[in-house]
Amino acid sequence: MQVGVIASVNEARADRFTHRTAIVIDVLRATSTMVAALEAGVTGIVPAETVMEARALVRPGDLLGGERFCRKIAGFDLSNSPSEYRKDTVGGKRIVLTTTNGTRAILKALRAENILTGALVNATACARTALELRRDVVLLCAGSHEEFALEDGLCAGMLLDRMESLCTQSVETDDFGSAMLALYRNRAHSLAETISNSATGRRLTKMGLARDIEYCAGTDVSDVVPRLSGDSLTRA
């Protein structure tokens, strides 16, 4: 099977996704937070491109979540910190979420036959789900402010590694994918440190959000795989 890797959202041409399963990756922090939210019993997560769109999409009983410049948006109920998505805060609720990169990347991939979201926290389960859908795969690294983000590339490499071990047929990727696979295998035993030292990791640490990085760097801590169904992400 073919697995293509797109380095950042501004390279995400729509035709790359047709007839394929897209896995959107935003390790720090959106796709990690989505796993935490669904683990905490959220009924669905509606990705919104802008703050205005998020406010327009919200229905009675929903919660508004997300960030700009890593901070909670004024008037929102939740930020983009996975630690805020707990049973007692979000259980049974639908979340309308907008973040700087991750939710935008999901909306760029809408031509895909299937859209999953992946992170380190659910990598093996995500790889397995993608294989079960029996389509070629495109890994979309959300990046940060339209630039490649190391943490997302590492996760793409991890997903390739997991698909190679789980898949009975051969897994072919492009040059960038091979580079990310090599990078992942080279850093597999120092993921937390590598991610903390990334540009995004350093930005989050400076803002007192190092605890979020700890969660986001956890490998395979969840089997939850968010999948877009209609306008919201639910457990695959």
Ligand SMILES: O=C(O)[C@H](CS(=O)(=O)O)OP(=O)(O)O
């Ligand atoms: O909230 C985050 O961690 C990031 C903000 S930034 O890229 O560091 O500015 O947004 P995300 O959409 O989760 O990448």
Ligand SMILES: [Mg+2]
């Ligand atoms: Mg990010």
